[in-house]
Amino acid sequence: MAQVAKLAGVSVTTVSHVINGTRPASEATRAAVQAAIDRTGYRPNTLARALARGGTQSLGLAISGLSNPYFMDVVAAVEAAAGVAGHTLLLGDTREDPEHELRIVRTLAERQVDGLLLAPSVGALETTLPWLESAEVPVVLLDRFLDVPLDQVGCDNEQPTAKLVDHLIEVGHTRIAMAIGIPGLSTTDERVRGYRMALDRAGVPFDPDLVADGGSQRDQAREAMHALLDLDEPPTAVVSGNNFMTIGLLRAINERGLRVPDDIALVAFDDFEWADLFAPRLTVIRQPTSELGSRAVELLLSRLEDPSAPIRHERLDATFVHRDSCGCHAAAGATATA
Amino acid sequence: MAQVAKLAGVSVTTVSHVINGTRPASEATRAAVQAAIDRTGYRPNTLARALARGGTQSLGLAISGLSNPYFMDVVAAVEAAAGVAGHTLLLGDTREDPEHELRIVRTLAERQVDGLLLAPSVGALETTLPWLESAEVPVVLLDRFLDVPLDQVGCDNEQPTAKLVDHLIEVGHTRIAMAIGIPGLSTTDERVRGYRMALDRAGVPFDPDLVADGGSQRDQAREAMHALLDLDEPPTAVVSGNNFMTIGLLRAINERGLRVPDDIALVAFDDFEWADLFAPRLTVIRQPTSELGSRAVELLLSRLEDPSAPIRHERLDATFVHRDSCGCHAAAGATATA
DNA sequence: CTGTTAGCGCGTTCAG
């Protein structure tokens, strides 16, 4: 920059001001500076600028399971939203592990991100969140809700899951199993609650044996499904708690030589992009993943603008997508109902 | 940091050195500094450190289609590999558009990333790469190869595609169509070359009408498939150039009321994680996506260590996964052949 | 083993 200043015959102050348009300058000097910039191939150093200004124009995203298509839609949306706002995205994978999550969040904060988006892991309340509070970094929580005074965005889980179970009951099932995600996550707990609520209001007895811990993961869900099928009175229908577990459940079902929906019905949380092209065509709850990401960024940006604004918790609607893995033969093409 | 120094009764230099372990210090002062750090809740400012040191310990990843599961695996692998090396990841979506790509790459470079990973778009040779060269940022190209003196990693495309077509020919097909990706991408060109090579060596005549531009995208591939099916002499088999197009092709096939593989065979580049659980079970080429990401990071890091080392181009092997969308009934379970 | 000092590249009061 000093070089540019010299070449343009002005001071660095002036160069800085014409670059940022932060105070008037004569047309002549502006042109001179611009010319000098072009000729020197000058590239501003965002770091130095951030140091001086006290703001980096960058956002951190700490999330788990980057290979999960669900979260990757979120990442794409966050990147896009951050981009239009002139922010760059720093990405970190929490691995669903509180210790690692804390490391990730710290490095992000130490890099002076202006704000942080976090999908908190189960142990976050004891590790990451206390640290974040003392660090005074603006944060919005994503996907999972926590009982803390922070902005949060996530989907509705209870009603949609209940809807899934309602449907299974309508079709005539009473032995309905559920593969649940990591215990302690609000998403898991809310989905379980939805499951029980639907059972209760239909008068279907609740059987704890039918609730299997799939740990939000494929392989664990697969084992859980095998265990369910080994029951004296195995389920005639299963509801999957997320997309990964759906894969695991199906694998187990396949390994038993069973077929969906003829031998066992399957409905699931999380849609797949291709779900209506392959058999079995899955009846699912679809989450508005992109909206989740962009809303989270909006919340964060407005928080940055007004740190003292009231805290907001937002629930996004999920959609029931009726296809045919539920085994009712009413589905005529894919039908989406709110 | 000044505060820590004062509280510990030492100079900032000492604080810096005990933090970084960059020179010996007496046990006493080390303890004092550590105590002061704990009590003040001091958090190092990575920006200032980077400014002073001239290195950010961060890597930039400029890639397109973050919603593509293929690239997302790459992102996950890159994040992981960067993490273990103590680097943070800055992410930008190029949108497969040279103009936007240049913007992304510039902001990444202005943020002083130590190095850059780029999946160059078609126009990159005219926009991004010249800029990168003058900017003197260490770069490794990812996925697509370009005729420039830079480190590059990608998969083998020609032989695997030929293998796909070979197989179709063995099964007895002679009207074999192909949906190709964005023209100009090396991946596209190489895959087309593999297609033609297989045709040629089997003595199957090449028909330009059977090569449809799917633009690497779902919807465009869908339209292309419809056009192919409208031909006087429609294909009896199709090979898809990537995962997105596979979805589009299948949608069109479905819309015509046709079935894979009975009415038309389909084989594809890019595997799906769930591909052996749903019908039709796709016969595909599987790329080592994670390896691609981690290798790219390794190349970049070693480039940073030794800027004058010879340039390296690496080809990773892709795998033929035999399932049943090819219509040959030989597939007994999923079989992977190198 | 420890302190002093000079930058890293930029924004931003202050004077002119």
Add this chain to the structure above:
DNA sequence: CTGAACGCGCTAACAG
């Protein structure tokens, strides 16, 4: 409309 000078928080010679 423009410049000089200070400081952002930290590292790295150079002394001691």
